């Protein structure tokens with residue numbers, strides 16, 4: 283019996299020694315020594331004692347300069363990257379230093395930022411996984427809590443925002459996204475340069491003030507260098523862009539115009555369908571919604587057949603549908619002049635259609651004529667396709683349901699997945 287215990291004991295020491303060798307190899311910090319590694323009382327954790335190297339001076343966390351020691355604080359546990367199913371903790375008693383400049387302050391240690399319970403390596407580890415999995419899944423996979431994952435993302439995002447470079451932004455896209463029940467919107471500003479697309483900024487609302495904040499963050503110099511801005515027709519955005527970015531070519535978002543057109547068509551169809559039912563006509567427009575809203579190429583054979591059938595009738599819906607289909611041609615032009623002539627003619631026809639939703643669209647397009655034609659002036663280089671793609675990614679990020687839907691959490695999640703932020707560097711690639 284005694285021999286058996288001794289063997290187990292010996293085995294554990296060997297394993298512990300190996301762990302320290304590995305730690306010295308991948309997570310070595312000058313001025314500190316890994317002393318012992320052992321199982322925690324529950325045998326589910328590994329604890330590693332850390333002590334200062336003999337003669338190594340502590341560094342003041344205030345001014346980052348060496349300073350004479352003052353005293354030592356009680357032992358702290360710093361969570362490290364889990365290892366073969368064991369949670370790993372570094373145990374260390376922080377020194378306090380008596381700094382000439384800062385007074386008595388706690389020392390700075392290279393593995394931790396001092397504020398978090400996790401080591402930097404562990405936080406980076408969790409944050410990277412939190413980009414691939416949901417935060418909940420990350421917490422489950424690595425036996426930690428959702429809050430720890432959130433802390434980790436907060437640390438990495440904070441570091442990234444502090445260290446990112448914001449120079450030479452040529453094109454930006456601004457869009458809103460709904461983020462909670464009711465009418466809560468975020469304003470998202472993306473960089474949409476050919477070589478670099480990323481989320482630059484998140485505003486808490488979609489007001490003039492929230493969008494203006496973006497320009498405050500980037501500063502006047504950067505704002506004055508922006509050449510292209512893509513946005514939808516939301517008036518506050520238009521106003522801010524005119525004020526802060528007057529030199530830029532302002533392009534209206536194609537995607538939003540198509541969406542507006544579809545919405546108008548849907549109104550026409552719904553109203554007419556109701557009217558026909560009330561007047562006791564055949565339910566011609568029943569189940570016609572997708573026939574008229576979808577692009578012709580995307581229709582199923584059955585829907586195509588229904589559409590062909592519908593087109594035989596002189597209905598408002600049909601005429602609105604033909605107007606919408608006709609408008610597709612607008613995007614085919616290359617010359618702003620020709621595109622402008624087409625637009626004028628289309629609006630003229632729509633105004634004569636006596637279909638109120640289509641007339642409304644025509645009025646909107648007319649009043650934004652200049653912005654619409656900027657798309658062609660920019661040689662179609664910046665369409666909203668990029669913005670739309672980024673916005674879809676943002677929606678996926680939000681749908682992954684990161685626990686609490688507060689603005690702060692959402693902001694972290696969006697910057698983390700779309701910001702292309704730089705990350706704190708480690709000496710070793712752990713994953």
Ligand SMILES: [Zn+2]
Nearest residue numbers: 342345381384
């Ligand atoms: Zn100091």
